[in-house]
Amino acid sequence: MAPDTPSPFTYPLSYEFPTHRLATTLRNPDKQPLVLVACGSFSPVTYLHLRMFEMAKDYVRQNTDFEIVGGYLSPVSDQYKKPGLLNANHRVNMCTAAAEQTSTWLMVDPWEAFQSYQRTAVVLDHFDFEINTVRGGVRTSDGAQRPVRVMLLAGSDLIATMSEPGVWSEPDLDHILGRYGVIIIERAGADMDQAIDNLSRWRHNIHLIHQLIQNDVSSTKVRLFLRRGLSVRYLIPAPVVDYIEQHGLYVDEGPSASASAGANAAEKEKGKDRDTGASGSGTEKSGPSS
Numbered sequence: 001m002a003p004d005t006p007s008p009f010t011y012p013l014s015y016e017f018p019t020h021r022l023a024t025t026l027r028n029p030d031k032q033p034l035v036l037v038a039c040g041s042f043s044p045v046t047y048l049h050l051r052m053f054e055m056a057k058d059y060v061r062q063n064t065d066f067e068i069v070g071g072y073l074s075p076v077s078d079q080y081k082k083p084g085l086l087n088a089n090h091r092v093n094m095c096t097a098a099a100e101q102t103s104t105w106l107m108v109d110p111w112e113a114f115q116s117y118q119r120t121a122v123v124l125d126h127f128d129f130e131i132n133t134v135r136g137g138v139r140t141s142d143g144a145q146r147p148v149r150v151m152l153l154a155g156s157d158l159i160a161t162m163s164e165p166g167v168w169s170e171p172d173l174d175h176i177l178g179r180y181g182v183i184i185i186e187r188a189g190a191d192m193d194q195a196i197d198n199l200s201r202w203r204h205n206i207h208l209i210h211q212l213i214q215n216d217v218s219s220t221k222v223r224l225f226l227r228r229g230l231s232v233r234y235l236i237p238a239p240v241v242d243y244i245e246q247h248g249l250y251v252d253e254g255p256s257a258s259a260s261a262g263a264n265a266a267e268k269e270k271g272k273d274r275d276t277g278a279s280g281s282g283t284e285k286s287g288p289s290s
């Protein structure tokens, strides 16, 4: 279906919005259709990134009036310039391999990755435009069209940055949390309640999910293990391990230390990132900040 209004967005060359796993019909007409969007570096994608979607799916089914009709990973542009950010081509390929080979419902949207830096508010608008304006939302079983709610899916560390001065613009926060909403997954080391303390005005649109199984795998730790020549199998999806091996990624340091030394160093690097505001803070992005 052609949209009535021209697109307000810029597009990478040969871009097509992925819809091969997007449900076109709502199973339960009493529910509101929902699409989940996770924005991030995904350098590389880990099981925890994928697990966020599964946790959200359980939560949505048990606690809300939504029905999930799609889930997307949206890797950030190279211009985000965060330390450890591999080029977008590899990150999109790894996310795609993980989504296609380990999930039946997740998709990867390369729109954000293959162009200049786009703020998260704009990324969510892009999804809303593609799904609701271009495609008219989804159908109910009686043939009526229903608009899809787009919602951000994020770890509590990312949400914590929303209370840090200067990282997100106030109008963007209002747009993201007021119009779309967010599902927050607890992340080891990031206090959930503290993370949303300053966001209480949007509380009705904020859903918190606690971790029942603690697992603090991060891309930073995976990169560090790889640089040290340590195995990352069973920490990240097998097709991603294979891809990394085939392309010799993340090996700019020779193999050396033991696994525990690797983990300790990873912790240190993660802490250092936090201290410098590089981990999830968005402060190193080169795109516009508001």
Ligand SMILES: Nc1ncnc2c1ncn2[C@@H]1O[C@H](COP(=O)(O)OP(=O)(O)OP(=O)(O)O)[C@@H](O)[C@H]1O
Residues within 6 Å of the ligand: 038, 039, 040, 041, 042, 043, 048, 049, 052, 084, 153, 154, 155, 156, 157, 158, 159, 185, 186, 187, 188, 215, 216, 217, 218, 219, 220, 221, 279, 280
């Ligand atoms: N272990 C985890 N638990 C909960 N959320 C997570 C976890 N790992 C990543 N996330 C969330 O996934 C999204 C994308 O994360 P990102 O790509 O920055 O991964 P990362 O592991 O934090 O990366 P890095 O280690 O490079 O900072 C963010 O919303 C982040 O909060």
Ligand SMILES: O=C(O)c1ccc[n+]([C@@H]2O[C@H](COP(=O)([O-])O)[C@@H](O)[C@H]2O)c1
Residues within 6 Å of the ligand: 039, 040, 041, 042, 076, 080, 082, 118, 119, 120, 121, 158, 161, 167, 168, 169, 172, 278, 279, 280, 281, 282, 283, 289, 290
């Ligand atoms: O839109 C913003 O102003 C904004 C500010 C900070 C972070 N973000 C987004 O949040 C994501 C953070 O990813 P990461 O890997 O730094 O945790 C990434 O997709 C950024 O574009 C977005």
